[in-house]
Amino acid sequence: MDPDEFxxxxxxxxxxxxxxxxxxxxxxxxxxxxxxxIRRSLPGSPPETxxxxxxxxxxxxxxxxPGMTHWNHPGWFGYFPANHSPPSILAEMLxxxxxxxxxxxxTSPAATELEQVVMDWLRQMLGLPGxxxxxxxxxxxxxxxxxxxxxxxTALAGTGDRxxxxxxxxxxxxxxxxxSSVAKGARLAGYGxxxxxxxxxxxxxxxxPGRLEAAIARDLAGGLVPACIVATVGTTSSTAVDPxxxxxxxxxxxxxxxxxxxxxAGAAAIxxxxxxxxxxxxxxxxxxxxxxxxxxxxFPCSAYFVRDVPALLRTxxxxxxxxxxxxxxxxxxxxxxxxxxxxxxxALKLWFVIxxxxxxxxxxxxxxxxxxxxxxxxxxxxxxxFVVAAPSPFGLVCFRHEPPSLGADGAARDRWNQRxxxxxxxxxxxxxxxxxxxxxxxLRLAIxxxxxxxxxxxxxxxxxxxxxxxx
Amino acid sequence: MDPDEFxxxxxxxxxxxxxxxxxxxxxxxxxxxxxxxIRRSLPGSPPETxxxxxxxxxxxxxxxxPGMTHWNHPGWFGYFPANHSPPSILAEMLxxxxxxxxxxxxTSPAATELEQVVMDWLRQMLGLPGxxxxxxxxxxxxxxxxxxxxxxxTALAGTGDRxxxxxxxxxxxxxxxxxSSVAKGARLAGYGxxxxxxxxxxxxxxxxPGRLEAAIARDLAGGLVPACIVATVGTTSSTAVDPxxxxxxxxxxxxxxxxxxxxxAGAAAIxxxxxxxxxxxxxxxxxxxxxxxxxxxxFPCSAYFVRDVPALLRTxxxxxxxxxxxxxxxxxxxxxxxxxxxxxxxALKLWFVIxxxxxxxxxxxxxxxxxxxxxxxxxxxxxxxFVVAAPSPFGLVCFRHEPPSLGADGAARDRWNQRxxxxxxxxxxxxxxxxxxxxxxxLRLAIxxxxxxxxxxxxxxxxxxxxxxxx
Numbered sequence: 001m002d003p004d005e006f007x008x009x010x011x012x013x014x015x016x017x018x019x020x021x022x023x024x025x026x027x028x029x030x031x032x033x034x035x036x037x038i039r040r041s042l043p044g045s046p047p048e049t050x051x052x053x054x055x056x057x058x059x060x061x062x063x064x065x066p067g068m069t070h071w072n073h074p075g076w077f078g079y080f081p082a083n084h085s086p087p088s089i090l091a092e093m094l095x096x097x098x099x100x101x102x103x104x105x106x107t108s109p110a111a112t113e114l115e116q117v118v119m120d121w122l123r124q125m126l127g128l129p130g131x132x133x134x135x136x137x138x139x140x141x142x143x144x145x146x147x148x149x150x151x152x153x154t155a156l157a158g159t160g161d162r163x164x165x166x167x168x169x170x171x172x173x174x175x176x177x178x179x180s181s182v183a184k185g186a187r188l189a190g191y192g193x194x195x196x197x198x199x200x201x202x203x204x205x206x207x208x209p210g211r212l213e214a215a216i217a218r219d220l221a222g223g224l225v226p227a228c229i230v231a232t233v234g235t236t237s238s239t240a241v242d243p244x245x246x247x248x249x250x251x252x253x254x255x256x257x258x259x260x261x262x263x264x265a266g267a268a269a270i271x272x273x274x275x276x277x278x279x280x281x282x283x284x285x286x287x288x289x290x291x292x293x294x295x296x297x298x299f300p301c302s303a304y305f306v307r308d309v310p311a312l313l314r315t316x317x318x319x320x321x322x323x324x325x326x327x328x329x330x331x332x333x334x335x336x337x338x339x340x341x342x343x344x345x346x347a348l349k350l351w352f353v354i355x356x357x358x359x360x361x362x363x364x365x366x367x368x369x370x371x372x373x374x375x376x377x378x379x380x381x382x383x384x385x386f387v388v389a390a391p392s393p394f395g396l397v398c399f400r401h402e403p404p405s406l407g408a409d410g411a412a413r414d415r416w417n418q419r420x421x422x423x424x425x426x427x428x429x430x431x432x433x434x435x436x437x438x439x440x441x442x443l444r445l446a447i448x449x450x451x452x453x454x455x456x457x458x459x460x461x462x463x464x465x466x467x468x469x470x471x
Numbered sequence: 472m473d474p475d476e477f478x479x480x481x482x483x484x485x486x487x488x489x490x491x492x493x494x495x496x497x498x499x500x501x502x503x504x505x506x507x508x509i510r511r512s513l514p515g516s517p518p519e520t521x522x523x524x525x526x527x528x529x530x531x532x533x534x535x536x537p538g539m540t541h542w543n544h545p546g547w548f549g550y551f552p553a554n555h556s557p558p559s560i561l562a563e564m565l566x567x568x569x570x571x572x573x574x575x576x577x578t579s580p581a582a583t584e585l586e587q588v589v590m591d592w593l594r595q596m597l598g599l600p601g602x603x604x605x606x607x608x609x610x611x612x613x614x615x616x617x618x619x620x621x622x623x624x625t626a627l628a629g630t631g632d633r634x635x636x637x638x639x640x641x642x643x644x645x646x647x648x649x650x651s652s653v654a655k656g657a658r659l660a661g662y663g664x665x666x667x668x669x670x671x672x673x674x675x676x677x678x679x680p681g682r683l684e685a686a687i688a689r690d691l692a693g694g695l696v697p698a699c700i701v702a703t704v705g706t707t708s709s710t711a712v713d714p715x716x717x718x719x720x721x722x723x724x725x726x727x728x729x730x731x732x733x734x735x736a737g738a739a740a741i742x743x744x745x746x747x748x749x750x751x752x753x754x755x756x757x758x759x760x761x762x763x764x765x766x767x768x769x770f771p772c773s774a775y776f777v778r779d780v781p782a783l784l785r786t787x788x789x790x791x792x793x794x795x796x797x798x799x800x801x802x803x804x805x806x807x808x809x810x811x812x813x814x815x816x817x818a819l820k821l822w823f824v825i826x827x828x829x830x831x832x833x834x835x836x837x838x839x840x841x842x843x844x845x846x847x848x849x850x851x852x853x854x855x856x857f858v859v860a861a862p863s864p865f866g867l868v869c870f871r872h873e874p875p876s877l878g879a880d881g882a883a884r885d886r887w888n889q890r891x892x893x894x895x896x897x898x899x900x901x902x903x904x905x906x907x908x909x910x911x912x913x914l915r916l917a918i919x920x921x922x923x924x925x926x927x928x929x930x931x932x933x934x935x936x937x938x939x940x941x942x
Binding site for chain 2: 016020047053064065068079083086088097189292299315321341358
């Protein structure tokens with residue numbers, strides 16, 4: 001395909017893309033396909049000779065798209081949002097075309113320097129102190145693993161040794177509501193599975209600092225070394241907010257690394273009226289938040305902020321002969337700031353998004369989503385038989401349908417809510433997912449897609465009420 | 472920006488993109504900028520209000536692009552290629568627009584099933600046995616870390632315990648020419664730095680199996696546990712090929728995990744006449760190769776093949792309540808196949824590339840690059856004062872200029888070649904990088920960009936000879 005054929009096809013796709021963004025709300029959110037059907041419809045072996053692009057594009061439209069879940073459907077209320085936006089998509093088109101490899105300053109100077117600039121913009125937007133430096137990681141799982149590895153090596157340096165015997169003494173603390181990536185990352189980093197503590201939460205599903213303090217005291221008495229505490233602002237199940245200041249003071253006292261997982265809710269820190277959720281964040285050693293969740297930026301784009309850059313570099317830097325450049329002493333080489341050597345030019349989409357919307361525009365979107373969540377919550381609260389299951393500080397509402405006719409049998413109530421969820425999702429207009437809170441099957445409605453309007457939330461509520469009536 | 476504004480800007484960018492692909496060869500490969508100049512030209516704070524897209528796009532063209540290194544310039548001979556291609560870019564446009572999150576089958580059925588299909592196509596293309604299953608990772612660094620973690624947990628399961636004391640006994644073996652990601656990955660996985668063995672290489676920079684066997688014997692005698700051997704097909708410095716069969720037999724004998732790093736050269740396995748480099752690959756436990764290097768696919772796209780999928784899942788799977796779906800027992804959930812939870816729809820670009828070129832077209836490109844490298848090598852060999860520094864089984868030629876006038880002083884020769892490289896790169900027509908081979912500063916010319924023709928290689932040679940004359 002030469003550049004002129006590319007031009008023709010790119011224009012064709014541009015129209016398809018604009019149509020998709022305009023019409024995605026008319027599709028089913030989640031496709032009605034059974035496992036294996038798409039796979040069976042595709043050839044089992046690669047083609048020997050070239051196929052025309054028209055055929056490939058038609059197969060994409062007719063075979064692939066009917067099997068896709070539309071995360072950017074305005075009726076998307078599942079998991080957390082994985083938002084994108086028109087300016088972010090435009091940036092991705094340019095990034096793909098230039099195809100730069102941004103492992104070192106030398107290998108793409110403008111990409112490195114733009115990352116420095118936009119990560120400092122983000123730092124200012126979130127109200128983080130100037131002692132934090134940002135770098136783009138791919139996902140929060142990776143960023144949390146990076147934090148756990150930095151904490152591990154910092155703790156081992158603190159014990160004066162780096163033997164595996166010391167590694168076996170290191171402990172990690174996080175709430176029982178923390179994301180699965182914390183325990184997974186800790187295991188990958190070599191912490192013993194038996195050294196990962198799940199700290200009990202309060203009625204609002206937030207970590208109890210007193211329980212944290214007690215767990216650390218027990219471990220210290222047992223000769224163990226508290227290496228890392230992972231606090232969450234906006235847990236995955238219910239967007240609970242761990243008390244950062246209290247947790248941070250405990251971390252400081254015991255010289256443990258404090259990592260803050262604000263993957264979803266970090267975006268809300270750009271709202272002055274929500275910043276109280278981040279009170280005490282200056283006590284953290286690192287923080288992750290995902291612009292690819294609730295800040296209109298294409299996945300993957302995870303913002304990792306860290307205070308002790310030299311500690312980061314001690315764990316992740318590497319300088320083989322073939323990567324050294326004359327500029328190394330005076331520049332940032334982001335290959336030394338994480339796990340991967342190769343890096344895409346991800347700063348561009350953030351730059352396009354922040355400039356296209358401005359702080360005002362981004363704040364307006366978040367406020368609209370939070371207001372819609374508050375409306376939905378008020379409808380649930382006003383409806384007999386429904387209960388709200390947790391506080392809703394951001395765009396997520398957790399709820400259950402518990403009509404008196406079901407009685408007090410927890411398992412029956414769980415089955416009922418599971419069936420309710422299936423019925424709500426079946427028509428394909430909206431999509432909600434579930435979690436388990438306090439041992440109970442719970443429905444989640446997460447608002448965060450850029451095209452979601454009140455009409456979509458009303459439609460979700462109509463379907464929920466209808467399913468509750470008919471179930 | 473609404474869908475119609477998006478449409479207009481996408482069409483504008485489509486033309487810019489086609490022009491870029493057509494004209495990239497007329498730009499400087501590496502920009503002439505000094506550290507900090509781009510950063511200083513950008514505002515230090517984010518805008519409060521929205522800016523028009525025309526202004527943002529103009530800033531991209533006028534402020535960012537002049538500071539970019541053009542990895543897809545036909546005069547790109549640095550590092551290894553980071554290739555893309557028109558069909559791959561078209562796929563990226565669609566992937567960005569749909570914005571799917573492919574962590575589970577449920578969250579994007581077609582993406583999961585297409586990944587299964589194209590990874591099996593790739594397996595067949597490389598001639599890997601049916602016992603291998605493929606999954607897309609982001610980079611070879613990540614894939615190698617995944618292998619080292621699987622090897623770690625498999626070895627620990629083998630010792631019947633999972634205590635840190637056991638972890639301290641695990642050893643890793645790789646050649647002294649292995650990529651820096653191997654030692655880095657081993658450290659991150661918690662192997663002791665003092666347990667990573669660099670096995671000596673032969674005159675062709677390939678691992679010596681006898682030395683490997685001896686190192687393992689010493690470690691066994693010392694009560695240590697050989698957990699992982701990383702062999703390389705196509706080392707970064709010189710594309711040396713470790714003898715897979717001999718290394719694999721040693722790995723089998725000692726029940727060590729054998730990981731093959733074929734990040735760059737794996738693409739060449741689609742050529743029957745190059746497959747001898749992969750002789751013995753069926754003895755490997757895992758293998759990584761990067762379609763984003765030499766197979767026309769946009770970064771990131773790293774193909775990881777593994778034999779023992781249950782071992783992979785034991786290390787990486789996680790199933791919190793909020794991620795469970797009714798389909799889990801009958802589908803593949805790729806979130807359990809690696810470090811990250813979130814996953815982009817990366818199979819699409821591979822599908823577009825393989826179908827757009829066909830096996831024939833991909834083979835023709837690789838053969839053209841290999842033939843160009845052979846031509847260049849013959850020119851170097853024929854030129855008095857130049858020496859070829861290593862075998863060239865693929866698209867890379869390593870060489871030095873060693874005129875008799877320089878004498879035998881190694882340091883002087885290194886400085887001379889360093890200056891030569893600077894002079895070759897200065898005009899911006901071509902870009903080469905260096906390595907150190909056998910302690911000596913060595914120039915590398917790596918051919919692999921899809922638009923590179925003989926004229927570009929001739930231009931590089933003209934510049935090299937000119938610099939050698941004038942230096």
